[in-house]
Amino acid sequence: MKKINRRDFLVKSSAAAAAFAATPGVAYSQVVGGGGNFTDYRALVCVFLFGGNDSFNLLVPSSDAEYNVYAQARQNLAVAQADLLPITPAVPDVVDFGLHPSATGMQTLFQNGAAAFVANVGPLVEPTTKDEFFQGSVTLPPQLFSHNDQQDQWQSLRGNAPSSTGWAGRMADLIRTSVADQQMATNASLFGSNLFQSADETVAYVMGPGGPIQFEGFSLDPNNILFQQREAFRRVVDAQYDSIYERGFADVQKRAIDAAETVTAAIASAPQLNTVFPQSQLGTQLRTVARLIAVRDQLQMQRQIFFVAMGGFDSHDDQIQNQPGLLGGISDGIKAFYDATVELGISDSVTTFTQSDFGRTLTSNGDGTDHAWGGNQIVVGDAVFGQRMYGSYPLLQIDGPEDVGGGRIIPSTSADQFAATLAKWFGVDDADLGVVAPNINNFAARDLGFMV
Amino acid sequence: MRILRLISITVSFALTLAGCGGGGADAPPPGPPPPPPPPPVMKLEAYQFLNQSSFGATEADAQVVIDMGIEAWIDDQLTKPASLQLPHLQALPRPQFLFQLQPDRVDIWFRNVLHGEDQLRQRVAFALSEIMVVSQLGALTNTPYGLADYYDMLAENAFGNYRDLIEEVTLHPSMGVYLSMLGNEKPNPALNIRPDENYARELMQLFSIGLVALNNDGTQVLDAQNQPIPTYDQAIIEGFAHVYTGWTYAGSPSFQQARQTDSNQVIPMQLYPAFHDTGAKQVLNGEMIPAGQLGDQDLSDALDNVFNHPNVGPFIAIRLIQRLTTSNPSPGYVDRVASVFNNNGTGVRGDIGAVVKAILMDAEARPALHMEIDGKVKEPILRVTQLWRSYDAVSISGRYPLQAAYILFGQGPLQSPSVFNFFSPFHAPPGEIRNASLVAPELQIATEYLNTLFTNFMFFQCFALNQTNTDLQDDDIYIDFAEEMAIADDANALIDMVAEKLLAGQISDTLRTEIAGMLALIPLEDSAVRAAETIYFVVTSPEFAYQM
Numbered sequence A: 001m002k003k004i005n006r007r008d009f010l011v012k013s014s015a016a017a018a019a020f021a022a023t024p025g026v027a028y029s030q031v032v033g034g035g036g037n038f039t040d041y042r043a044l045v046c047v048f049l050f051g052g053n054d055s056f057n058l059l060v061p062s063s064d065a066e067y068n069v070y071a072q073a074r075q076n077l078a079v080a081q082a083d084l085l086p087i088t089p090a091v092p093d094v095v096d097f098g099l100h101p102s103a104t105g106m107q108t109l110f111q112n113g114a115a116a117f118v119a120n121v122g123p124l125v126e127p128t129t130k131d132e133f134f135q136g137s138v139t140l141p142p143q144l145f146s147h148n149d150q151q152d153q154w155q156s157l158r159g160n161a162p163s164s165t166g167w168a169g170r171m172a173d174l175i176r177t178s179v180a181d182q183q184m185a186t187n188a189s190l191f192g193s194n195l196f197q198s199a200d201e202t203v204a205y206v207m208g209p210g211g212p213i214q215f216e217g218f219s220l221d222p223n224n225i226l227f228q229q230r231e232a233f234r235r236v237v238d239a240q241y242d243s244i245y246e247r248g249f250a251d252v253q254k255r256a257i258d259a260a261e262t263v264t265a266a267i268a269s270a271p272q273l274n275t276v277f278p279q280s281q282l283g284t285q286l287r288t289v290a291r292l293i294a295v296r297d298q299l300q301m302q303r304q305i306f307f308v309a310m311g312g313f314d315s316h317d318d319q320i321q322n323q324p325g326l327l328g329g330i331s332d333g334i335k336a337f338y339d340a341t342v343e344l345g346i347s348d349s350v351t352t353f354t355q356s357d358f359g360r361t362l363t364s365n366g367d368g369t370d371h372a373w374g375g376n377q378i379v380v381g382d383a384v385f386g387q388r389m390y391g392s393y394p395l396l397q398i399d400g401p402e403d404v405g406g407g408r409i410i411p412s413t414s415a416d417q418f419a420a421t422l423a424k425w426f427g428v429d430d431a432d433l434g435v436v437a438p439n440i441n442n443f444a445a446r447d448l449g450f451m452v
Numbered sequence B: 001m002r003i004l005r006l007i008s009i010t011v012s013f014a015l016t017l018a019g020c021g022g023g024g025a026d027a028p029p030p031g032p033p034p035p036p037p038p039p040p041v042m043k044l045e046a047y048q049f050l051n052q053s054s055f056g057a058t059e060a061d062a063q064v065v066i067d068m069g070i071e072a073w074i075d076d077q078l079t080k081p082a083s084l085q086l087p088h089l090q091a092l093p094r095p096q097f098l099f100q101l102q103p104d105r106v107d108i109w110f111r112n113v114l115h116g117e118d119q120l121r122q123r124v125a126f127a128l129s130e131i132m133v134v135s136q137l138g139a140l141t142n143t144p145y146g147l148a149d150y151y152d153m154l155a156e157n158a159f160g161n162y163r164d165l166i167e168e169v170t171l172h173p174s175m176g177v178y179l180s181m182l183g184n185e186k187p188n189p190a191l192n193i194r195p196d197e198n199y200a201r202e203l204m205q206l207f208s209i210g211l212v213a214l215n216n217d218g219t220q221v222l223d224a225q226n227q228p229i230p231t232y233d234q235a236i237i238e239g240f241a242h243v244y245t246g247w248t249y250a251g252s253p254s255f256q257q258a259r260q261t262d263s264n265q266v267i268p269m270q271l272y273p274a275f276h277d278t279g280a281k282q283v284l285n286g287e288m289i290p291a292g293q294l295g296d297q298d299l300s301d302a303l304d305n306v307f308n309h310p311n312v313g314p315f316i317a318i319r320l321i322q323r324l325t326t327s328n329p330s331p332g333y334v335d336r337v338a339s340v341f342n343n344n345g346t347g348v349r350g351d352i353g354a355v356v357k358a359i360l361m362d363a364e365a366r367p368a369l370h371m372e373i374d375g376k377v378k379e380p381i382l383r384v385t386q387l388w389r390s391y392d393a394v395s396i397s398g399r400y401p402l403q404a405a406y407i408l409f410g411q412g413p414l415q416s417p418s419v420f421n422f423f424s425p426f427h428a429p430p431g432e433i434r435n436a437s438l439v440a441p442e443l444q445i446a447t448e449y450l451n452t453l454f455t456n457f458m459f460f461q462c463f464a465l466n467q468t469n470t471d472l473q474d475d476d477i478y479i480d481f482a483e484e485m486a487i488a489d490d491a492n493a494l495i496d497m498v499a500e501k502l503l504a505g506q507i508s509d510t511l512r513t514e515i516a517g518m519l520a521l522i523p524l525e526d527s528a529v530r531a532a533e534t535i536y537f538v539v540t541s542p543e544f545a546y547q548m
Helices: A007-011 A016-020 A064-077 A104-112 A131-136 A149-155 A167-174 A225-238 A244-267 A280-294 A321-344 A414-425 A430-436 B003-022 B043-053 B059-068 B068-078 B085-089 B100-115 B117-127 B144-156 B162-171 B173-178 B199-210 B232-241 B295-307 B311-324 B333-340 B353-360 B380-390 B440-446 B447-464 B482-486 B491-503 B509-519 B527-539
Strands: A040-051 A057-060 A097-101 A114-124 A187-189 A303-310 A350-356 A375-380 A388-391
Touching: A040 A280, A040 A321, A040 B117, A057 A064, A057 A375, A064 A321, A097 A104, A104 A114, A104 A321, A114 A414, A149 A350, A149 B527, A167 A187, A167 A303, A167 A414, A167 A430, A225 B380, A225 B509, A225 B527, A244 A280, A244 B447, A280 A303, A280 A321, A280 B380, A303 A321, A321 A350, A321 A375, A321 B509, A350 A414, A414 A430, A414 B353, B043 B059, B043 B068, B043 B117, B043 B353, B059 B068, B068 B117, B068 B353, B085 B100, B085 B144, B100 B117, B100 B144, B100 B380, B117 B144, B117 B311, B144 B162, B144 B173, B162 B173, B162 B199, B162 B295, B199 B232, B199 B311, B232 B295, B311 B353, B333 B353, B380 B447, B380 B491, B380 B527, B447 B482, B447 B527, B482 B491, B482 B527, B491 B509, B491 B527, B509 B527
Parallel strands: A040 A303, A040 A350, A114 A388, A187 A303
Antiparallel strands: A057 A097, A114 A375, A350 A375
């Protein structure tokens, strides 16, 4: 058949793909560690809360004046003041805060110094005030309040430019020569493919919530016919194919065969954990992450980024009924995972954090809330400078100074700052933080200070 | 690929013959030339077409297409009534908990797509169910009748008018629950309550116009700064959110006391005027819906406003082309299909049947010169149904209650994880596809994990769930390869037979060689293992995962 060249390929460019105009390659200014190896192990665990978590009901002002403003705004969706779980920051604020009554695990972690909150953080291109928002005098992230676009914002930090890579993917690319001996990809997802870990040079490994699964028809015993089957199967997927779709499919099969064998062999030697994880989607994933971290040495891992997730946060309906399960689910899952890292003696090298599409409207649509913007995020681990709150908690007032309508709160801290702080701890050079968080230079603080 | 070149040669040969037909010394004086007869359809072309237009090409169906011709087959399919789900569910005993009927809903979906004569209608309905998404996973777990009825509604409107379709989608209680228009009420400023924006947003973003202004060929309209132009803003979302107030389950004692019942989940929502906002509402294109109208008039005006937005044609064209024929249509292809959406030739806008026919009849659906970006990844569940249709898959009970489809394959009928479907129309996997600014939506669910699950499913399907197994459970879906077993001692004949059934005979040298190598290791008398081995290698291969 006629072989087409690259030029033809682009001429017949896709209308559907037009939204993904090619972006210039990222310039990797330097390799972290000067091309040498890291001397320690560090892992980031992203807990993505799909749907947009109503985190102003997770971390709530409990002082009377501020609580009353909150209650006036939230009306029938407000958490009762008496039900809030008290927390006592190491550095007392003029305002007291409490946690949603389901978040007992988070309360314990915070009080023990292992957890911090970053208040009112969200995607921004540059610092933005309410006046600037309405005057159109600042650049805004595109398609605010839209699920997939704001998920993409959090995961890619693309600002107002299209991006096909995520900030975890770019971190993995930056350090790739320093971790060349790793037996598994730096990025691993237990919740499907995602933009967060997508990269130009490295490929994330997607496993199941319980870890990798084996190909049933394959054996590594050369005396078994299933060994021959594996070899034959492998040659089929290694063959040259004419179509980009065949090649794309075959590439996944190749990676699946290789990674499943390596990782499964390692994870089989993982110690039995005494920590009890909740029987939940998130609990299962975090338990698997703990098991993978337990076998980091067998896999020669030095830097890992895990993506786990939980859905159901798009609480347009029945928020009062559903929020205890949602917020309790985060709290119980993250608490168990932290406990497991303590059990493994690695809690100072593993940092867990949340991201979510957006915060939700302070106003109600009757029995739920709609898509908004800023929200509160959680950071957990013994490398976290915990029992503290970072950023600036907004006044939760309808039509207040940070509300752009209906209780959609403008973030006072950018997701770029949040990510850059984690990236720096992970081992990204300061000079490369702009690769991870492209708009970081638009903000005064490159480091929010929540990592030791 | 080799045969594709053969097609193009054959087509040009046939055209040459047609062009020369009747040429001779004593030819009659030239009149208006008769239209050239359509070129004969070859088996591989029939397979390509049927994989675009049905739940998997089979030799029997290919013969029908070869006999009828492609256009006549489409025209015939456009007249086939829908195979329905709801009557099946309603004929079953009502279980104590309605979620227990979900396996039966999946069962009737498989029965219809495997055996229904309305293959094209079912295929388009499936495509629509991936665009106007509702899902069993979530608030509709206990709503199997509603989900079945929603799917039936998609099937019945699959060749109808898009304007009717979006109205039926909007008023269906399954959508009402899923995107929370059901129970949405007018503002109550004293309580900081304002209308729910969920449906308002997703109808525009996902079902009709998308986020940015499009040219008729699907490319983005750019402003003076070379930036895309948003199709709507928050004020417009709020305008539509106010439109969609006052609707809940039909026949409820009151708006506030509306509760789901077995019967009201399958009839359109009803307006309760006291809960509808009667103010003026901002909609698209700078238009306003005037104050003081009744809720059904507001709805009608709002849906007209969406329907007449110039984005709908290219938006729906791209979505349906991607589901049926190719991931990366050229702007020309989109333009041709969108133009049919805009006007079906008799002045009607929104004729989905005409759009489907235009998609399937377009030269780009069967290009004479096949390029490496033509076609798409075959959706995993379509790989399964193609195998099942070719190998008469059935269970002892006659049922196909494969409720775990969404776990095993990453997709299942009305089993999306969210309104954003199993995969995004914009998904671009890393590597050459992304680097060329192309997309491959189905590869979003071809992760290492899901591909392994799928490969293992096929392993069990071929080696265990077949007609030779004497320990099958009543609901085990098994394939029948008795024909293969009869000739299984002849490796070449065996490979040929499977390749003919599943690939129209178009098997790569590598795949043939590797299967032959495996068959050489399997004793001749193990005919079932030899048949299973051959089918397993074909259905897990990259070439079977490719819809050319």
